[in-house]
Amino acid sequence: MAQPKKPIKKVEHVAQPEKPADQLEPAALPKKQVKQVEHVAIRFAGDSGDGMQLTGTKFTESTALAGNDLSTFPDFPAEIRAPAGSLAGVSGFQIHFSSEDIRTPADEPDVLVALNPAALHANIADLRAGGMVIINSDAFTGKNLERAGYDGDPLPELVDRYRVVEIPLTALNREALKDLKLSTRDKDRCKNFFTLGLMFWLYNRPIDSTVRWLETKFRGDVLEANKRVLKAGMHFGETTELFPASFTVPKAKIQPGTYRNITGNQALAWGIIAAGVQLGRPIFLGAYPITPASDILHELARYRDFGVKTFQAEDEIAAASASIGAAFAGQLAVTTTSGPGLLLKQEAIGLAVMTELPLVVVDVQRAGPSTGMPTKTEQADLLAALYGRNSDSPMPVLAPCTPGDCFAIMIEAFQLAVKYMTPVTVLSDGYLANSSEPWLIPDVDSLPRTEVRYREDPENFLPYERDAETLARPWAIPGTKGLEHRIGGLESEENTGTVSYLPENHERMVQLRAEKVARITQDIPPTEVNGADHGELLVIGWGGTYGAISSAVNEAREDGLDVSSVHLRHLNPFPSDLGEILSRFRQVLVPELNAGQLRRLLRAEFLVPAESLSKVQGQPFKVHEIRTRIEQMLSAGS
Amino acid sequence: MAAATTAPLKTRDFVSDLDVRWCPGCGDYSILKNIQKVMPELGVPKENVVFVSGIGCSSRFPYYMNTFGFHTIHGRAPAFATGIRASRPDLSVWVVTGDGDGLSIGGNHLIHTIRRNLNMQILLFNNRVYGLTKGQYSPTSREGMRSKSSPQGSIDHPIDPIALALAAGATFVARTIDVDAPHLQATLHRAHAHEGTSFIEILQNCPVYNDNEWLELEDRKTRVSAALALEHGEPLVFGPKGDRKGIRIHDGVPSIISLGDGDDPVSHGVATHNEAHHSASYAFALASLARPEFPLPIGVIRAVEKPTYEAMLQAQVDDALEARGPGDLKALLHSGDTWTVE
Numbered sequence: 019m020a021q022p023k024k025p026i027k028k029v030e031h032v033a034q035p036e037k038p039a040d041q042l043e044p045a046a047l048p049k050k051q052v053k054q055v056e057h058v059a060i061r062f063a064g065d066s067g068d069g070m071q072l073t074g075t076k077f078t079e080s081t082a083l084a085g086n087d088l089s090t091f092p093d094f095p096a097e098i099r100a101p102a103g104s105l106a107g108v109s110g111f112q113i114h115f116s117s118e119d120i121r122t123p124a125d126e127p128d129v130l131v132a133l134n135p136a137a138l139h140a141n142i143a144d145l146r147a148g149g150m151v152i153i154n155s156d157a158f159t160g161k162n163l164e165r166a167g168y169d170g171d172p173l174p175e176l177v178d179r180y181r182v183v184e185i186p187l188t189a190l191n192r193e194a195l196k197d198l199k200l201s202t203r204d205k206d207r208c209k210n211f212f213t214l215g216l217m218f219w220l221y222n223r224p225i226d227s228t229v230r231w232l233e234t235k236f237r238g239d240v241l242e243a244n245k246r247v248l249k250a251g252m253h254f255g256e257t258t259e260l261f262p263a264s265f266t267v268p269k270a271k272i273q274p275g276t277y278r279n280i281t282g283n284q285a286l287a288w289g290i291i292a293a294g295v296q297l298g299r300p301i302f303l304g305a306y307p308i309t310p311a312s313d314i315l316h317e318l319a320r321y322r323d324f325g326v327k328t329f330q331a332e333d334e335i336a337a338a339s340a341s342i343g344a345a346f347a348g349q350l351a352v353t354t355t356s357g358p359g360l361l362l363k364q365e366a367i368g369l370a371v372m373t374e375l376p377l378v379v380v381d382v383q384r385a386g387p388s389t390g391m392p393t394k395t396e397q398a399d400l401l402a403a404l405y406g407r408n409s410d411s412p413m414p415v416l417a418p419c420t421p422g423d424c425f426a427i428m429i430e431a432f433q434l435a436v437k438y439m440t441p442v443t444v445l446s447d448g449y450l451a452n453s454s455e456p457w458l459i460p461d462v463d464s465l466p467r468t469e470v471r472y473r474e475d476p477e478n479f480l481p482y483e484r485d486a487e488t489l490a491r492p493w494a495i496p497g498t499k500g501l502e503h504r505i506g507g508l509e510s511e512e513n514t515g516t517v518s519y520l521p522e523n524h525e526r527m528v529q530l531r532a533e534k535v536a537r538i539t540q541d542i543p544p545t546e547v548n549g550a551d552h553g554e555l556l557v558i559g560w561g562g563t564y565g566a567i568s569s570a571v572n573e574a575r576e577d578g579l580d581v582s583s584v585h586l587r588h589l590n591p592f593p594s595d596l597g598e599i600l601s602r603f604r605q606v607l608v609p610e611l612n613a614g615q616l617r618r619l620l621r622a623e624f625l626v627p628a629e630s631l632s633k634v635q636g637q638p639f640k641v642h643e644i645r646t647r648i649e650q651m652l653s654a655g656s
Numbered sequence: 657m658a659a660a661t662t663a664p665l666k667t668r669d670f671v672s673d674l675d676v677r678w679c680p681g682c683g684d685y686s687i688l689k690n691i692q693k694v695m696p697e698l699g700v701p702k703e704n705v706v707f708v709s710g711i712g713c714s715s716r717f718p719y720y721m722n723t724f725g726f727h728t729i730h731g732r733a734p735a736f737a738t739g740i741r742a743s744r745p746d747l748s749v750w751v752v753t754g755d756g757d758g759l760s761i762g763g764n765h766l767i768h769t770i771r772r773n774l775n776m777q778i779l780l781f782n783n784r785v786y787g788l789t790k791g792q793y794s795p796t797s798r799e800g801m802r803s804k805s806s807p808q809g810s811i812d813h814p815i816d817p818i819a820l821a822l823a824a825g826a827t828f829v830a831r832t833i834d835v836d837a838p839h840l841q842a843t844l845h846r847a848h849a850h851e852g853t854s855f856i857e858i859l860q861n862c863p864v865y866n867d868n869e870w871l872e873l874e875d876r877k878t879r880v881s882a883a884l885a886l887e888h889g890e891p892l893v894f895g896p897k898g899d900r901k902g903i904r905i906h907d908g909v910p911s912i913i914s915l916g917d918g919d920d921p922v923s924h925g926v927a928t929h930n931e932a933h934h935s936a937s938y939a940f941a942l943a944s945l946a947r948p949e950f951p952l953p954i955g956v957i958r959a960v961e962k963p964t965y966e967a968m969l970q971a972q973v974d975d976a977l978e979a980r981g982p983g984d985l986k987a988l989l990h991s992g993d994t995w996t997v998e
């Protein structure tokens with residue numbers, strides 16, 4: 019969603035003590051007062067077995083249908099389930115929704131729903147002062163407190179700072195299900211939907227989409243139980259004295275059109291399907307399961323009706339190799355992975371560079387090095403994507419900037435791959451992959467369409483003859499009569515492609531491969547500068563940090579600060595106007611979720627004294643972190 | 657794809673214009689010649705033929721074939737071939753690999769490609785040495801082999817390619833010899849006719865780094881005793897007249913029985929070769945026959961039917977198309993919950 023935005027206003031509803039509820043609401047009916055607020059951020063937190071991701075997702079879907087702008091951030095614990103009730107096992111899901119344009123899941127939640135003491139302990143520091151914390155009081159027992167690292171009851175200390183709402187969720191949930199023949203364990207598993215129902219009531223969200231989903235997912239008593247507690251949660255909100263009023267967030271004033279909620283991984287998978295349709299050739303995906311990229315494989319495996327062939331390979335190398343084989347055979351080939359997998363694929367990708375075959379490589383980056391923190395986000399594979407292969411092995415690198423942009427970037431990646439006959443890397447990240455936003459569904463007829471041409475004419479066919487404009491060699495696929503030829507990893511003679519060890523030829527080919535990638539600048543649109551096109555400070559970022567950077571810069575500009583921003587979707591080659599833009603600012607700040615990789619590239623390429631704002635905590639930037647640095651640089655520079 | 661070639665092809669149609677550069681006397685020459693000889697007999701238009709290789713002496717092979725060819729990276733040829741064949745079942749795909757390429761660095765891909773049973777031919781040239789890197793012991797080298805990297809003798813226990821292929825669930829497994837032209841050609845025909853992954857171990861001589869490794873099998877005179885020639889439905893007999901022997905397999909354990917010239921092998925307990933045996937344990941028993949205790953089985957060890965990966969993949973595509981019709985991008989993007997802002 020792209021509109022300049024105001025600083026995040028604090029939600030007023032929870033900080034101010036209301037009149038005692040019984041005076042406001044003498045009877046259960048008519049309904050309680052409904053207050054309007056502009057935006058709210060809620061974090062659902064619980065044990066990884068508590069279904070917090072599902073609760074968050076359902077709340078998000080309903081919020082999307084309510085017409086708010088939104089941004090979500092699921093924060094998963096490590097994949098291997100930690101002991102129940104422990105800090106390591108806490109799973110969180112934050113949703114920020116608004117009647118205005120928003121781009122981040124919000125720095126601080128206004129409401130924290132904590133289903134156990136560990137969830138409280140792990141998240142309370144993030145809650146804004148005066149915010150509301152809703153806890154399951156049944157879970158605040160001695161043992162759970164101990165597991166969460168609390169010495170005693172933490173709640174008395176919280177009441178000064180926050181509005182603490184204690185609800186015996188476990189008991190209420192069991193009570194609602196007492197006549198159903200389900201085990202207590204099964205009943206307790208429904209309590210996240212009791213909580214969801216309560217939150218639906220509190221923020222006046224429609225429940226229909228969740229009920230529809232339950233009906234497709236469950237049957238019999240389990241369906242009945244979930245539906246019942248969802249409604250029981252709503253009813254509890256309506257009748258309890260704990261909540262004197264409920265809230266509503268008006269529909270966002272956003273660009274007209276049809277919207278859906280979408281995560282980065284889903285958009286990326288659909289972008290691949292769309293590329294197949296728009297380029298008119300079949301898709302082949304070679305992949306090996308890896309967090310956080312596996313969902314792309316799962317999603318694409320569902321769409322054989324689009325002619326999509328997915329191949330779950332025996333390892334990352336085979337996934338890349340099979341994809342390159344498919345590209346040689348004329349398919350739109352893609353391989354998806356995360357950092358460790360990218361490194362395993364690099365030798366094969368080098369072969370695609372050498373044989374000049376179109377291949378799209380997707381790296382959904384995660385915190386590293388090595389196995390690192392697989393469920394946590396990072397942007398630290400940029401240099402690996404650019405330079406992680408042996409010898410001079412240039413290839414284009416693109417990065418989407420929002421979950422929805424993952425769709426568009428895949429079509430672009432395939433277009434470049436086939437137009438220039440080159441492998442292309444797309445760098446997504448764990449944050450983009452799993453977070454979601456409302457996405458204006460593009461008009462299919464207006465999507466870019468490219469005709470893919472295979473070489474067919476055997477007359478004067480040379481496997482490495484180059485197109486004058488793009489330097490691409492012909493895509494001559496098996497099955498085409500008269501075009502039999504051999505390609506491989508050995509250096510090829512210019513034009514003929516015959517194996518050659520001649521010194522001058524090798525140098526020439528190294529240059530041609532580099533020049534070909536450099537020419538992609540002719541396909542990159544002019545760089546958009548957010549704010550004034552010259553001035554004191556330019557903040558420049560890439561990938562999934564777009565929301566936080568643009569929000570921080572827009573806030574600062576509204577406060578009169580001399581700052582602009584640029585967000586790069588093309589990391590190699592850089593847009594041709596980038597050097598010129600950089601030269602128009604006195605200072606350059608590069609916020610990245612790595613130790614300064616883009617900063618290093620900008621310095622090397624443009625000799626600008628770019629400074630780094632580095633964050634490597636496995637977490638996305640908060641808006642205020644960037645804002646603070648902007649202010650520091652501007653006050654030091656003036 | 658392109659229409660079939662009309663004029664009958666000749667051997668020379670499959671010869672590329674690149675000079676062949678193996679060491680003089682290398683077994684690869686004979687294999688190349690035989691493959692070029694067989695190709696026109698298969699009736700496949702040469703534009704539909706793809707040779708895929710990894711790295712090693714044998715992996716230079718595609719350059720010498722005037723077909724489509726892809727010389728890929730070390731050990732991964734079966735994975736590249738998988739992508740080609742899974743996406744283009746109209747192509748005739750041949751993988752050429754060696755004992756280092758296929759069994760060491762590429763062992764994983766070999767196993768998994770075989771288990772998926774893609775319809776392709778995998779030719780593993782086994783010379784029991786690394787040739788391209790100039791003479792280190794390989795995964796099939798005999799224990800104690802002295803090489804540049806094992807001056808005191810190799811302490812690796814070797815792997816048997818046939819047993820490995822069988823363990824991976826291979827539907828077609830054969831062994832042949834570089835210089836035995838008729839047998840090599842017949843085996844290639846059989847492999848090509850088989851629907852599924854055909855794995856052929858070709859015993860190949862490297863005169864430079866491991867000369868005469870297979871001499872007793874390559875030499876016609878010694879072959880009679882050193883090889884167990886497999887014929888489907890025929891008893892497992894070997895040895896010259898006057899010294900005939902047979903293989904008995906009891907409880908999966910093979911042993912040698914001496915036969916008089918007039919003896920009926922079967923009534924003496926000699927096993928009858930059944931390449932389509934429902935149980936792979938018979939083939940494993942054959943695979944366990946090793947020199948010098950036993951003759952080395954030469955021929956088709958196992959040939960059974962199983963659906964191919966690419967056929968099942970295509971069937972899933974067809975099923976999805978039949979059930980849902982061709983994918984509609986607009987419908988996909990609008991599927992599930994959407995809302996409209998006026």
Ligand code: SF4
Pocket residue numbers: 677678679681682683684713783787788861862863864865
């Ligand atoms: S090194 Fe051995 S295998 Fe390689 S080409 Fe020479 S003789 Fe043949």
